Amino acid sequence: MTSLNDLPLRDDLRGLTPYGAPQKHVRVELNVNENTHPVPENVIDDIMGRVREAMTLINRYPDREFTLLRDGLAAYLGHGMTRDNIWAANGSNEVIQHTLQAFGGPGRSVLAFPPTYSMHKIIAAGSGTQWLTAEREPGFEISPELAAAAITENKPDVTFFCTPNNPTGTPVSNATIAAAYEATDGMVFVDEAYAEFAPVGSDTALDLLAGRPRLIVSRTMSKAFAFAGARVGYLAADPAVVDAMRLVRLPYHLSALTQAAAVGALAHAPEMLAMVDDIKTQRDRLERELVTVGYTPYPSSANFVLFGNVANPNDTFEKLLAQGIIIRDVGIENHLRVTAGTEQETGEFLAALAALNGTLT
């Protein structure tokens, strides 16, 4: 049998492992921070009408500039954004890839603050961008001073922040982002995949965009919008950044069906986001009840909770899986991460964990 090592693969890809969150279909799926609430039926009906209409022109290439979608995303974000500020792709993973294709690549570097989203490192590898890291402060914080010092030391071409951070749930303040921007001549990329779950009035780097052309803020429809399967992510930045993305995207990268579906979802934004408050309630419940069953959850501004004091994460993971409940081992010693699900799912997870632990809830 041929193995990877037999192929003339790029040397810098040898020995790497692909993204591999287990994709098991079980009763309670709380492992990849999806919105576990389905899209409302009336919204499905409207989206299907739009997709049907797009089918009548499917013999033609789609709008390469996905103009309606950019208009919809700009209107959703507010903050004075117009379509010229917006770029979109097949998931924010592709937005990150476009960013590193344009601003990273061979001979260039990206700085990140682990533990953070595992795809950041994998996309750096795929684009041949050197991966540099700096440590966080206790509680997974990044102060303005720490960010500026790490950038001065590492001189990266791109700096990644993730706020609220996956997998810890920790927010990064605008003071930190602004200090990082001042400390570098490179790009500053802020992954705000979970922004909609943060407390009302939380910082968003959207407020920093004016006058900062090297700043990029990325969002996704995969989490709060319950649209993970559609693959739609986007960024807001200076129009010049959007021009840079045009240099590296494949022509017509967003299918007509994706565009139609996403425009439909945005037209129903309030209904699509209706479950966000419920999910936040379940996240806060996880924060409280994980303590009751003997674990140490970190404060989270996202739709998941990282918790410590897990004697054997792999064992706990497997025992929950045996009961049809999947959560995530993110590779942090004595920790696991769980997504806030529906009230029912979250309750099942907490009850199973309490039973494993011999604690009563």
Ligand SMILES: *Cc1c(COP(=O)(O)O)cnc(C)c1O
């Ligand atoms: C889930 C997630 C994304 C979303 O990726 P998509 O490609 O948009 O589905 C982006 N960033 C972080 C930090 C995430 O956790």
